[in-house]
Amino acid sequence: MNSPGQAPPRVRRRGAFWAGMAALLAGLAAGWVLASPHSARRATPPQGSAPAPVAASPADTPRPEALSPGPRPSPSPLPSQTPLPTPLPSPTPSPSPAATLTPTPWPFGAPAVIGRTVEGRPIVVFRFGNGPDQRLIIGGIHGGYEWNTVALLDALMRRLRLNPAVIPPGVSLFILPVLNVDGYTDHRGETYGRANARGVDLNRNFPAFWQAEWEKTHCWHALPISAGARPFSEPETRAVRDFLQWPGIHIRALISYHSAAHTIFAGGQPPDPAAVALAERLARASGYTFPPKDIGCPYTGQLIDWAVAQGIPAVDVELTTHDDLDVEINWRLLQAFLQWRP
Numbered sequence: 001m002n003s004p005g006q007a008p009p010r011v012r013r014r015g016a017f018w019a020g021m022a023a024l025l026a027g028l029a030a031g032w033v034l035a036s037p038h039s040a041r042r043a044t045p046p047q048g049s050a051p052a053p054v055a056a057s058p059a060d061t062p063r064p065e066a067l068s069p070g071p072r073p074s075p076s077p078l079p080s081q082t083p084l085p086t087p088l089p090s091p092t093p094s095p096s097p098a099a100t101l102t103p104t105p106w107p108f109g110a111p112a113v114i115g116r117t118v119e120g121r122p123i124v125v126f127r128f129g130n131g132p133d134q135r136l137i138i139g140g141i142h143g144g145y146e147w148n149t150v151a152l153l154d155a156l157m158r159r160l161r162l163n164p165a166v167i168p169p170g171v172s173l174f175i176l177p178v179l180n181v182d183g184y185t186d187h188r189g190e191t192y193g194r195a196n197a198r199g200v201d202l203n204r205n206f207p208a209f210w211q212a213e214w215e216k217t218h219c220w221h222a223l224p225i226s227a228g229a230r231p232f233s234e235p236e237t238r239a240v241r242d243f244l245q246w247p248g249i250h251i252r253a254l255i256s257y258h259s260a261a262h263t264i265f266a267g268g269q270p271p272d273p274a275a276v277a278l279a280e281r282l283a284r285a286s287g288y289t290f291p292p293k294d295i296g297c298p299y300t301g302q303l304i305d306w307a308v309a310q311g312i313p314a315v316d317v318e319l320t321t322h323d324d325l326d327v328e329i330n331w332r333l334l335q336a337f338l339q340w341r342p
C-alpha cells in the first residue's frame, strides 16, 4: 500500500502460490517455458532443488545474461519457516541470440520466465489467451508485506484455467503474480517483506517522478526503505521494462495489485484520463473506492506512473485488508478489466 505505516499484519504463511505453481509446472510437461525473447522454446525438466542465487549485475541495461544459468553458488539456507520456492524449470541459455520468441500460440495459462531477482529467483509471467489486445496484471510488487495480492492472483489463475471462456476473443491476459519474489519468499506476512533483497521498494524504483529520498511523513514509513541507487537499479523492475519490449508484446492496460486501502489509484500525475476511465470502471465492478483519498504522500518512482508514460492506462488496485484475498470482488473486477476498452 502507499499510505502511512500501520501495525504489521497478522502473520499468516501460505505456500499455496508456490505449491500451485509447482503443480502447474509439473503438469505442463515442462515443454512450454519461454525463457526470453532471445531463447528458443525447448523442453526443460524442472529442477528438484530451490533456485540458486545468481549474483546480480549492477548493469542497468537489458541483460539477457540474467536468464543464463551460468556457474552458480550454492543455495543459501532459507529461513526454516519459509516454504521452499517452487522448483521452476530453469531457463536455458540460447545458443543463438537470433533465436526468436514467437511461441505461437503460447498455450493457455503457460508460464514464461522474464527475469531473475536479486537472489536469483525466477520472475514468471503467465499468459491466458492469444489475442492482440493485451492486458497485464502484476501482483506482489510489495512482496511478503502484501502477500495476499499474490495469493489472490494464484486463485484467479486457477479460476481462469477452469473458465477459459472468460477471456474475450481477441484478448490476451498476462499475469505476473509476484514481482518482489525475494521479499515474498523470505519475509511472507512481515512488514520487512515489502522491500526486495537490497532493501529497495520496487514501486519507488521506476523512472517516473523518481527521487532518491522523499518526504515520508504522510507516506508508508513503518521501516526505512530505499528508492534504489537510480531508476531501474533493481533486476525486478528491469524485468518488467524488458518484458514490455519483448517482440509481440503490446500491453494496452495494466493493473498493479496492493493491499490494503480498499481503493483504486489511477496512474499519472496528474491522473491520466484513460487510467481514470479504467479506475472508474473497476471501481463500479468491485466496490473499491475511487477516487482515492489524498493523504499527502508524494508518489515517486511508481510502476503505474511509468506505465502511463509508456502510453499504457494503469491503475493500482488496493485489496481491503492485509489478510483477505477478496476473490469474488476481484473475479468481477477481472472480467470488467478484460472487457474494458481503452
Ligand SMILES: [Zn+2]
Residues within 6 Å of the ligand: 001, 002, 142, 146, 257, 258, 259
Ligand atoms: Zn503496496
